[in-house]
Amino acid sequence: EVQLVESGGGLVQPGRSLKLSCLASGFTFSNYGMNWIRQAPGKGLEWVASISSSSSYIYYADTVKGRFTISRDNAKNTLYLQMTSLRSEDTALYYCAKGLGFAYWGQGTLVTVSS
Amino acid sequence: DVVLTQTPPTLSATIGQSVSISCRSSQSLLHSNGNTYLNWLLQRPGQPPQLLIYLVSRLESGVPNRFSGSGSGTDFTLKISGVEAEDLGVYYCVQSTHAWTFGGGTKLELK
Numbered sequence: 001e002v003q004l005v006e007s008g009g010g011l012v013q014p015g016r017s018l019k020l021s022c023l024a025s026g027f028t029f030s031n032y033g034m035n036w037i038r039q040a041p042g043k044g045l046e047w048v049a050s051i052s053s054s055s056s057y058i059y060y061a062d063t064v065k066g067r068f069t070i071s072r073d074n075a076k077n078t079l080y081l082q083m084t085s086l087r088s089e090d091t092a093l094y095y096c097a098k099g100l101g102f103a104y105w106g107q108g109t110l111v112t113v114s115s
Numbered sequence: 116d117v118v119l120t121q122t123p124p125t126l127s128a129t130i131g132q133s134v135s136i137s138c139r140s141s142q143s144l145l146h147s148n149g150n151t152y153l154n155w156l157l158q159r160p161g162q163p164p165q166l167l168i169y170l171v172s173r174l175e176s177g178v179p180n181r182f183s184g185s186g187s188g189t190d191f192t193l194k195i196s197g198v199e200a201e202d203l204g205v206y207y208c209v210q211s212t213h214a215w216t217f218g219g220g221t222k223l224e225l226k
Contacts, residue, residue: 035215037217044205044207044217044218044219044220045156045158045164045207045209045217045220046217047209047214047215047216047217050214050215059214059215061214062116095163095164100211101152101154101166101169101211102154102156102164102166102209103166103169103175104166105163105164105165106163107163108163
């Protein structure tokens with residue numbers, strides 16, 4: 001069974017940093033591209049970043065480019081999102097999703113940016 | 116950047132009614148490899164989204180066949196043939212031909 005478990009969310013002050021993790025199981029992690037998608041409270045879905053299976057290709061939404069870094073450790077079956085210079089508008093539930101078609105999603109980890 | 120416009124934003128239906136949701140793209144979603152990367156997701160209240168349909172019309176494993184997708188180029192439609200209570204939630208189209216973009220969502224409610 002495919003499982004994606006996000007962690008690392010929390011309350012953080014504007015301008016600070018936070019690193020999210022997504023632990024994958026139930027499939028061969030190193031064979032799949034992975035993604036981060038976020039959802040602000042009461043809002044729709046926003047694509048954040050994607051990374052190919054071998055990390056050769058990385059893409060970011062314009063809203064996070066230069067502030068967020070997506071990475072992965074295939075030996076640890078883990079996807080990461082390093083977030084810096086956080087803003088109030090980054091407040092959201094952050095999901096990781098398997099495959100470049102978003103076939104499976106985790107339950108999400110909540111990031112709240114507030115002073 | 117590609118913009119996906121979903122209509123209607125809200126849809127009220129009775130159980131057993133058939134409904135359709137439109138997703139219109141600002142650019143053609145036909146990839147140079149011949150595929151059209153347009154998927155449909157359902158997010159039930161309090162849950163993460165789940166994949167219903169991929170590549171415009173292919174039903175994800177385990178998804179009931181009352182769901183169907185159609186379209187090409189810039190115009191796409193999700194149809195539910197006989198709404199059931201478990202179908203309530205927010206439907207999103209998402210494209211991955213030109214990076215990734217989500218539609219604004221269509222909330223399906225009970226009338």
